[in-house]
Amino acid sequence: MVNFREYKAGARFFAVALGGSMCITLLMPSFDINHVNATEIAMTKQLWAGHETGFNLDDPFLLGYNHPVKASLKVDPKTGQPMPEVDAYVYPKGTPLPNGVLHPDNLGGVGEQLSLDRGRIKEASKDAGAVFLVSKDESGNPFIEDATATRGWMPDDVLKTAGDANLMYAGYGKTIFVREGCWWCHTLLPEETQDWQVFGAPPMLGDFNGESPTAFGSDRKAPDILHVASRNSSREWMMLHFFNPRLVQPHSIMPRFDYLWGPVDANGNKIDFDKWRAEYNEYVEGKRVTPPEVPAYARNSDARAVIDFVLSLK
Ligand code: HEC
Numbered sequence: 001m002v003n004f005r006e007y008k009a010g011a012r013f014f015a016v017a018l019g020g021s022m023c024i025t026l027l028m029p030s031f032d033i034n035h036v037n038a039t040e041i042a043m044t045k046q047l048w049a050g051h052e053t054g055f056n057l058d059d060p061f062l063l064g065y066n067h068p069v070k071a072s073l074k075v076d077p078k079t080g081q082p083m084p085e086v087d088a089y090v091y092p093k094g095t096p097l098p099n100g101v102l103h104p105d106n107l108g109g110v111g112e113q114l115s116l117d118r119g120r121i122k123e124a125s126k127d128a129g130a131v132f133l134v135s136k137d138e139s140g141n142p143f144i145e146d147a148t149a150t151r152g153w154m155p156d157d158v159l160k161t162a163g164d165a166n167l168m169y170a171g172y173g174k175t176i177f178v179r180e181g182c183w184w185c186h187t188l189l190p191e192e193t194q195d196w197q198v199f200g201a202p203p204m205l206g207d208f209n210g211e212s213p214t215a216f217g218s219d220r221k222a223p224d225i226l227h228v229a230s231r232n233s234s235r236e237w238m239m240l241h242f243f244n245p246r247l248v249q250p251h252s253i254m255p256r257f258d259y260l261w262g263p264v265d266a267n268g269n270k271i272d273f274d275k276w277r278a279e280y281n282e283y284v285e286g287k288r289v290t291p292p293e294v295p296a297y298a299r300n301s302d303a304r305a306v307i308d309f310v311l312s313l314k
Contacts, residue, residue: 037108038209047089051096062179067171071162099210114143173309187217200227266296
């Protein structure tokens with residue numbers, strides 16, 4: 001008969017070690033994320049992205065529906081008076097409200113109180129639509145302000161006052177970023193190494209409160225893009241690069257995303273992708289001096305949204 005006695009001690013030691021480590025994990029968390037104050041970055045990001053940019057029942061196929069629009073305003077939409085430029089986050093009727101408004105506790109202690117008391121965020125309603133700002137108190141603490149309650153700014157007025165050229169569809173664009181798998185190659189998380197010198201400062205605790213999903217990326221095969229718009233803010237460059245990265249980076253391994261243009265260009269003319277690619281191949285083979293011209297994207301295309309997202313990463 002085999003004697004199992006020597007395994008008994010080992011099994012007990014194992015149970016104590018496993019049970020002990022689970023107790024530490026479950027009962028003694030090192031910090032409570034709800035008590036970390038949301039930074040200005042966290043508030044800005046959740047306001048431009050909206051409630052959810054991953055899979056959700058409002059947009060199960062990740063088509064970019066139901067997201068807010070960022071509007072840069074130089075004129076007060078209510079009074080028509082000029083004012084210093086302000087970024088307003090417009091939630092048209094029916095747009096799900098951002099997490100900080102639905103669950104103010106994820107703004108942290110200070111941000112939560114200010115947003116509730118001075119920002120009047122609890123007066124915002126999904127059915128009526130709302131306009132939000134990131135404001136600051138006298139000591140510089142950021143909070144979310146419901147400008148519909150505090151200033152009487154209505155979503156449609158803000159969109160009209162800003163004009164299309166001053167609107168950014170970054171939340172819609174983040175959904176495209178998630179859907180297209182950009183995160184297989186790109187990170188949004190510079191590591192705390194020499195990375196800092198190239199890709200900028202790493203994010204801080206409190207930068208992610210209320211963001212869903214966080215887009216850290218998986219492992220990195222391409223540049224970190226957390227601050228990409230600080231080094232390259234050219235919309236034209238982005239247009240060429242997304243249509244076909246080889247137009248600007250001859251040996252790029254990034255796939256082309258020309259299909260994000262959709263069927264028609266900015267003037268409503270059908271885009272002939274086959275013709276474009278045939279001409280591009282002639283250019284690569286040296287039969288043409290210049291590559292064919294990249295069509296201007298339609299204002300409601302996925303291409304515009306993903307570029308708006310990328311240009312918001314500062
Ligand atoms: C197969 C990997 C891969 C995928 C998928 C990919 N990229 Fe890239 N991307 C790269 C590489 C490699 C570079 C650097 C060379 C270049 O500029 O093309 C790059 C460059 C970039 C740059 C310029 C970065 C800089 O530092 O200037 C941006 C912006 C960018 N990609 C955005 C995106 C977005 C948005 C998507 C998804 C729609 C995407 N990429 C998908 C590999 C990828």
